[in-house]
Amino acid sequence: MKNSLMVVTLALGLTACSTTGPRAAEPVNVTVLAVNDFHGGLEPSSFAGVQVPKEDGTGTTGLTAGGIKAIGGELAEARKQNPNTIFVGGGDLIGASPATSSLLRDEPSVIALSKLGMKASALGNHEFDQGVKELLRMQNGGCDSNAPDKACKFEANYPGASFKWLGANVVYTAGGSNPFQPYYIENIGGARIGFIGAVLKETPTIVSPAGVAGLSFLDEATSINKYVPVLKSQNVDAIIVLIHQGGVIKEGSTAKFDTVGCQDLTGDIIPIAQKIDPAVSAIISGHTHQGYNCVVPDPNGKPRIVIEGEVSGHLLQRLDLVVDKANHTVQEVKARNVVVNYTARKAAGTLDSSMTAIVTAARAKTDEVKNQFVTNLGVSQIKRAADRASESALGDVIADAQLAATQAQGAQIAFMNPGGIRKDLPDATKLKPGNAVNFGDVFDVQPFGNTMVVMDLTGSQIKALLEQQTTGNNAGTNAKLLQVSAGFSYTLNLTAPEGARVSNLKLNGQPLGENTTYRVAMNSFLSTGGDNFTVFKQGTNVVQLPGLVDVDALVNYLKANGASLNGTVQGRITIIK
Secondary structure (H helix, E strand, O other): OOOOOOOEEEOOOOOOOOOOOOOOOOEEEEEEEEEOOOOOOOOOEEEEEEEEEOOOOOOEEEEEEOOHHHHHHHHHHHHHHOOOEEEEEOOOOOOOOOHHHHOOOOHHHHHHHHHOOEEEEEOOHHHHOOOHHHHHHHHHOOOOOOOOOOOOOOOOOOOOOOOEEEOOOEEEOOOOOOOOEOEEEEEEOOEEEEEEEEEOOOHHHHOOHHHHOOEEEOOHHHHHHHHHHHHHOOOOOEEEEEEEOOOEEOOOOOOOOOOOOEOOEEOOHHHHHHHOOOOOOEEEOOOOOOEEEEEEEOOOOOEEEEEEEOOOOOEEEEEEEEEEOOOOEEEEEEEEEEEOEHHHHHHHOOOOHHHHHHHHHHHHHHHHHHOOEEEEOOOOOEOOOOOOOOOOHHHHHHHHHHHHHOHHHOOOEEEEOHHHOOOOEOOHHHOOHHHEEEHHHHHHHOOOOOEEEEEEEEHHHHHHHHHHHHOHHHOHHHOOOOEEOOOEEEEEEOOOOOOOOEEEEEEOOEEOOOOOEEEEEEEHHHHOOHHHOHHHHHOEEEEEEEEEEHHHHHHHHHHHHHHHOOOOOOOOEEEEO
């Protein structure tokens, strides 16, 4: 199977470290393949970027893509074409994972990526979900985990990752040392390829405080640039940045994941890329779950590749470099996104058989829990939104479930963060007869294990909270619309000035009183100000419910109401654009 979906060619140079004149060129071809935002995607899932006909002929659905067996097939094909192939990651390899991986603390995913030959990966924000001690265990191995019910249940003695997580901009607050390597050098085909890794500096705002305790997250570009001369002094022939920060294609653009050299990228990666040293040949990005292959000017104004491969292993980012190892320069870089077509590889018999044992073992250890029946939905699927700036049918259901679960504590309104909704219910690859849903389907939607919290907020605080959806770190392409429960509604006018966009707030048809106190429910992540919703930290009369996990609240609600759910967006948020 051939994937000639996207090619961008740039002529780039890495300044030679030698003080003598250029020597006769010694070119070597090096291929770099990368996966970003893998999120424990051991099994394939639906990729909306490519639509294929449904089996029943009623329309189209997303291509079944990703999964370690198909990724292994792509790697084997690439290595056959070019033995000088390096496999790396763009962060969020673990965390927010489906049940097959998450119920085993993502250990099978790390083991699989290691056996597939991954060499290095940027740290992602989700790597910090369970705290730095647990992340170091994931790197180094062992069973001393904060989740003894999950750790070392896949293998009796978890061996750790054979690849290195890289975090040039992550330091201990006390002392300033790096808990993880800032860079990695791979010797291949006689060439020396350097990788510098970084994670978005806003990580503390989107991870629970316990997850990043004792750590500081520094400016990405400054930290990356710090190590460029270090790599040059070691005579590397090319430098690639692996960064867990990304962008999105501008609204209205026709560019897609398979667009050649798009120039319509926007978002947080742009100012970072513009500051990264010109000696960096290409930037492999992540975090935004987008597929793009774009060019962004470097500090000298020259176009440089910035590429991202969507999510869950649906796409692999591919760079093909021509490296002059005699003069430590990069003569050419080509970039494309490769669709990891599980369906086609299965039909062709080119899945990686060595990965089958890992998937089979992980399933065997988790199927008993995953296969527990929950309900029959009234529709085949309830979908989340394609972005985080919209109300979704599934978001409405989750907010209703959390309200129902906390009414004993007096809850009147529930809020759910859109980033905590990880899959449709169920994923298009897991549709079942009778619209059945099992625990694994529900867990895939909410895999974090957050607990429920109830607190008091005034009407004016709730308005201020909702204003935070589109301001500060949530401005522009980072907007995040909290999903809201039945009975609550409001209008969001995106054309109005910041701080004056939310109006017409009502509860059960009555306007919210500015000074009236309301009982509000949310998950533990939001309650501490997660996703930049700091107003939650102003709440009073806070009740923690450590015995009520969000996924259990959803399971209970689905058992009681599943058959009546119609999968439609309820229209609780009126958006003016």
